[in-house]
Amino acid sequence: MTTYIEPFLGGGAVALSLLPLSPKPFLRWPGGKRKLADDVVEMLGGDVKAVSHMLLTDVNEPLMTLWRAVRDDPETLLAELCKLPLSPEGYLRVRSDSNAKTAPATTLYLNLFAFNGLQRVNSKGHNNVPCDAVRLAKLDLDAVARNVLEVSKALNTQPVCLTSADFQVSIAAASSDDFVYCDPPYIGTFTGYSGRFGLDEHVKLWQAAVAATMRGARVVISNSAAALPMYEELARNYSLDLVIKRVTARRSIAAKSSSRGDVGEVMVSPRLR
Incomplete structure (x- = not known):
């Protein structure tokens, strides 16, 4: 059994792209990955499209209650x-x-x-x-x-677990041949995740990703381009290779018009040497 795990579900664009019929997201979501879903799938590897189970989580309980209502x-x-x-x-x-x-x-x-x-x-x-x-x-x-x-029809085509959980708990469920995609609040853009998501939380996310990688899972993390030096340093400290993909995302949802437009982002994946 191969599982796709997404611990920062939000609007769920990547997860939905992997389901039959690939329905478009039903939520408006800042930083949503609808236009970058193919890039994420490429980073995870082609076999991700053949997953038989999904574990989709977020700490936002009202959000996850809504997702379950859509499905059920x-x-x-x-x-x-x-x-x-x-x-x-x-x-x-x-x-x-x-x-x-x-x-x-x-x-x-x-x-x-x-x-x-x-x-x-x-x-x-x-x-x-x-x-x-x-x-x-x-x-x-x-x-x-x-x-x-x-979306409801797509969610009912295979086993999909929708629950509220901390990212560390969700990633800890990953085992050999599973796929994990993490889209946390970005460095330099937003920190209001469950009260706070600062540098310490990003390091904890990296540690959870490395642990999952060592268990045989494939993990990809998205972040702002400003986060790349942090990941490069962490990879050196952990004696790991780091696969990097630079992408440009169009951001149309923001409080200030100056914050909208094309922005640089990165996707990184820790790999054992």
């Missing part, structure tokens, strides 16, 4: 989504209610209609992203429903 009961999810208001005032009410408890339909609604697809909380942990009034007025919910149903 999309009709109810979509029915609840259609009950939510399509007005700026209604968005603010839904956003306020979400601070107490987030149902799957609410999570999807806020993703669809938040300004620029942002997911941000204030110091109290409350969502404070304004709405995208144009999307509220113009988004085709029938197209959203079709997309959700296509």
Whole structure:
């Protein structure tokens, strides 16, 4: 049994690309890998397309609850989504209610209609992203429903475990011939993962990736181009080879327009000598 493991699932573009029919992601996700999925697959190796199981995780529990709803009961999810208001005032009410408890339909609604697809909380942990009034007025919910149903169908074509878990726990499940793709918060761009994702967490991720590699798994990590010197130093310290792929990604979701556009990224894979 060969397993594909993705511990920072987010919008799940790479995982979805590996499933039958390769449905497009149903979520708007900053840093999403839809256009780079082929590059990730190339780095992992061609056999990744033949995986028989998937372990898809994220520490974001509301996100993973939404993913399970898409897989297990999309009709109810979509029915609840259609009950939510399509007005700026209604968005603010839904956003306020979400601070107490987030149902799957609410999570999807806020993703669809938040300004620029942002997911941000204030110091109290409350969502404070304004709405995208144009999307509220113009988004085709029938197209959203079709997309959700296509993803649900794809997720049910093979065993897919969807759960909330820390990346170290997920990667620890990797064994010989498994594939692991890690898309963590990038160095120099974002640190708000489960409260914080700084240099120490990136080093812990590297250590987990090396341990999985030594067990026979193939691991690929994405990051900003600014992270490459760190990975090169870590590879030297661990006496490992480092496969590097430089890519350019188009970023259209960001709070500031100056942060959008083409950006340099790297994909790295530790290899035993």
